[in-house]
Amino acid sequence: xxxxxxxxxxxxxxxxxxxxxxxxxxxxxxxxxxxxxxxxxxxxxxxxxxxxxxxxxxxxxxxxxxxxxxxxxxxxxxxxxxxxxxxxxxxxxxxxxxxxxxxxxxxxxxxxxxxxxxxxxxxxxxxxxxxxxxxxxxxxxxxxxxxxxxxxxxxxxxxxxxxxxxxxxxxxxxxxxxxxxxxxxxxxxxxxxxxxxxxxxxxxxxxxxxxxxxxxxxxxxxxxxxxxxxxxxxxxxxxxxxxxxxxxxxxxxxxxxxxxxxxxxxxxxxxxxxxxxxxxxxxxxxxxxxxxx
Numbered sequence: 001x002x003x004x005x006x007x008x009x010x011x012x013x014x015x016x017x018x019x020x021x022x023x024x025x026x027x028x029x030x031x032x033x034x035x036x037x038x039x040x041x042x043x044x045x046x047x048x049x050x051x052x053x054x055x056x057x058x059x060x061x062x063x064x065x066x067x068x069x070x071x072x073x074x075x076x077x078x079x080x081x082x083x084x085x086x087x088x089x090x091x092x093x094x095x096x097x098x099x100x101x102x103x104x105x106x107x108x109x110x111x112x113x114x115x116x117x118x119x120x121x122x123x124x125x126x127x128x129x130x131x132x133x134x135x136x137x138x139x140x141x142x143x144x145x146x147x148x149x150x151x152x153x154x155x156x157x158x159x160x161x162x163x164x165x166x167x168x169x170x171x172x173x174x175x176x177x178x179x180x181x182x183x184x185x186x187x188x189x190x191x192x193x194x195x196x197x198x199x200x201x202x203x204x205x206x207x208x209x210x211x212x213x214x215x216x217x218x219x220x221x222x223x224x225x226x227x228x229x230x231x232x233x234x235x236x237x238x239x240x241x242x243x244x245x246x247x248x249x250x251x252x253x254x255x256x257x258x259x260x261x262x263x264x265x266x267x268x269x270x271x272x273x274x275x276x277x278x279x280x281x282x283x284x285x286x287x288x289x290x291x292x293x
Contacts, residue, residue, distance in 0.1 A: 005082035005105050007098065007158070008036040010075035011058075011089050012068060014177075017048045019090035024056040026092040032099060035081050042071040042177065067177040069170035069184045072154070076164050085158035091117070091207040100205035101158050104132060111163035111197025112189055114152030115205025119212065125203060133201040133258060137193045143238045144245045145257045146189040147231055151199050154185030156207045163197050173230070179289055180230065181215070182223040190235065217270050218278055225282030233290075 009027055013020050020039070027037055037058035041049050045062045053060040063074040076084050083105055087093060097115065104110045116125075135142050135151065145151060159169065169191070175184030189199055214220070232242055248255070270278075 005102060005160075006035045006080075007083040007085055007102060008038050008075075008079035008081040009034040009085045009087070009098070010038045010040060010072070010079070011087060012040045012042055012071035012075065013049060013089035014042040015046060015049075016089055017046075017052055020049065021052055022092055023087065023089050024052060024058060027058075028056050029095060030093065030098045031095055034085070034098060036079070038075055038078060040071045040075050040078075042066060042068065067172055068154075068175035069172045069178055072170045072175075072184070073168055073172070076159065076161060076169060079161060082161060083158050084161055086154055086156075087207050088155045088209065091155055091209045094206045094208075097156075097205050097207060100202050101156075104134070104200040104202065105158075105160060107198065109136075109196075109198045110134075110200055111160045111192045111195075112151070112199040113158045113205070114199070114201050115156040115207060116203045117153060117155050117209050118206055119209050121211065130203045132203075134198055135193070135200075136198045137196065141241075141257045142193055143190060143235070143241050145259075146193050146199065147183070147186050148245065149186070149259050150201075150255075150257050151186070151189050152201050155209055156205065157185060159188075159192075160197075163192055163195070167191065171230075173289055174227070179285060180223060180226045181219070183227050187227075187230075190231075194235075218274055218281075221270055221274055221278035222282045222285065225279050226286050229282065229286040233286075 011020065011023055027034070037056065039049065039053040039058045039060050041060065041062050044064055050060045061074060061078055063071045072086065083102065085098065085101060101113055101115050104113045135145060169188050170184045171187050172178060174180045174182060174187055193199055228242065228246065232239055
């Protein structure tokens, strides 16, 4: 049974009307339907995007300050529902996506739920991999799992609004359009679990997504290093966890917690020259951001 909560579905977008149209087409056929659909336009405003939102019965809001984190924070502030669900403007949900995503919120301890993102390259899951996976700060490796992909991504997630009360839940230094172009959702997951909330990953809550755009490897390595430095700075109680994780990845050892891919990836497999150059750029970017704040 679906948890008795109200929900706003938010789609953050910027100058991409055609993918947005397909996304909104899928959202209006949700069963059950959302209490509200909110389109946050992270631009100075676009008549085509606004018209698309109106045609689909969505509320249109402009967030002029650039950055996905700013747009998502605006969505949380604008919503009056119990739960705020997010998906990308180029993602299309399955009909039962919202029903599956809401079920864990029947537990008042649950502050965040994530679903599965299916791309053309996604593996087919076995039935024994479809069970919901809860995680809290009482579990081993919870911090590293939350920070590095063990809970999923912001392309398919929902937050309990009361869990975000008093927080700027998405750090504006992180995410697309920000200085650190990475991991704003993972940082938010870690903050919520630190406060005692439970997170649940629900593989049955599926959205379909085209292949993710990859930045040049130098940028990806720089962003990853900068993100790691931010975590090291902001979560001093978990510095040994971060160091152990870094060593494990550099040695290409498998993780001890579930993740969509156990492959070390292009970042770890990049050349020493790329790593050294990116490390200097990442450290410089991190220090500049601290000075600016």
